Amino acid sequence: MEVVRITPRGYCHGVVDAFRIAKRVRESTDGPVYMLGHLVHNTHATDDLQRQGIDLVDPPNRLAGLDMISEGTVIFTAHGVSPQVKRRAAERGLRAVDATCSDVVRTHELVRDLASRGYEVIYVGRRGHPEPEGVLGEAPGHVHLVQDLEDVERLDIPRGRVAVTCQTTLSMWDTEEMIEAVRRRYPEVEVYNEICRATQERQEAAVRAAREVDLVIVVGSPRSSNSNRLVEVVRKLGGKPAHLVDRLEDIDPGWFRGVKRVGVTSGASTPSQLTRRVIEFLEQLEPPGPDD
Numbered sequence: 553m554e555v556v557r558i559t560p561r562g563y564c565h566g567v568v569d570a571f572r573i574a575k576r577v578r579e580s581t582d583g584p585v586y587m588l589g590h591l592v593h594n595t596h597a598t599d600d601l602q603r604q605g606i607d608l609v610d611p612p613n614r615l616a617g618l619d620m621i622s623e624g625t626v627i628f629t630a631h632g633v634s635p636q637v638k639r640r641a642a643e644r645g646l647r648a649v650d651a652t653c654s655d656v657v658r659t660h661e662l663v664r665d666l667a668s669r670g671y672e673v674i675y676v677g678r679r680g681h682p683e684p685e686g687v688l689g690e691a692p693g694h695v696h697l698v699q700d701l702e703d704v705e706r707l708d709i710p711r712g713r714v715a716v717t718c719q720t721t722l723s724m725w726d727t728e729e730m731i732e733a734v735r736r737r738y739p740e741v742e743v744y745n746e747i748c749r750a751t752q753e754r755q756e757a758a759v760r761a762a763r764e765v766d767l768v769i770v771v772g773s774p775r776s777s778n779s780n781r782l783v784e785v786v787r788k789l790g791g792k793p794a795h796l797v798d799r800l801e802d803i804d805p806g807w808f809r810g811v812k813r814v815g816v817t818s819g820a821s822t823p824s825q826l827t828r829r830v831i832e833f834l835e836q837l838e839p840p841g842p843d844d
């Protein structure tokens with residue numbers, strides 16, 4: 553089958569930096585080293601880090617995770633943590649190493665600054681994802697998480713100093729829709745779109761390529777926000793079927809009935825060897841014909 557390699561795809565600078573930091577810490581530290589949640593949201597990358605001797609603590613939230621660590625070094629993941637988590641780590645006598653992506657750090661600084669100037673901040677993000685958890689902790693009670701249009705309708709904050717910003721790995725198009733909904737309720741709102749460049753470029757490339765292929769495969773893990781958003785934008789804006797594939801075994805040959813050209817992209821935390829294996833597999837695959 554003909555495979556179109558969609559570029560850019562795969563590792564972003566934040567993921568590369570997080571790996572570099574984790575590796576350096578492991579090599580230079582004698583005691584136990586933990587990652588507080590998945591360093592980046594990819595199953596293979598996490599397994600590999602564990603094999604290198606970095607233990608995974610993966611509770612429902614970061615504060616609870618710290619209570620599971622009694623000594624040693626803790627690495628804060630690329631998604632960032634709240635100031636409360638940093639304080640709790642210090643109180644517990646842990647050595648903390650921060651692998652937060654610089655783009656996420658910028659959003660934290662923005663929210664802190666806005667809140668210090670009396671703004672109420674509406675934050676478009678995904679419930680249960682660690683990035684919103686960290687950002688909301690910058691100004692508890694003054695950062696309001698909205699995930700869908702119903703959440704925007706339910707907002708009950710005073711008019712006046714209102715700002716809207718967002719998680720770095722959302723769909724560009726869905727976020728625009730959410731920001732417009734916020735603007736309808738709060739016409740005075742100041743807008744700070746914080747979707748990172750890596751996410752934007754991968755989404756634009758995937759939507760462009762979708763027009764030239766019959767189907768798109770996104771290599772990435774189910775936890776990965778940016779990988780899931782790639783699937784969504786291909787389906788919604790590219791108008792083509794798309795499937796998320798975490799490992800080769802996830803591929804269902806039935807998806808390719810009548811398919812001549814398949815596009816392949818990958819999330820910002822997906823190891824390139826895995827994407828390469830998927831591409832090689834698809835190149836060898838003889839898709840069933842439309843009538844098979």
Ligand code: SF4
Binds near residue numbers: 653654
């Ligand atoms: S996807 Fe964006 S925010 Fe997330 S680690 Fe990569 S560059 Fe940073």
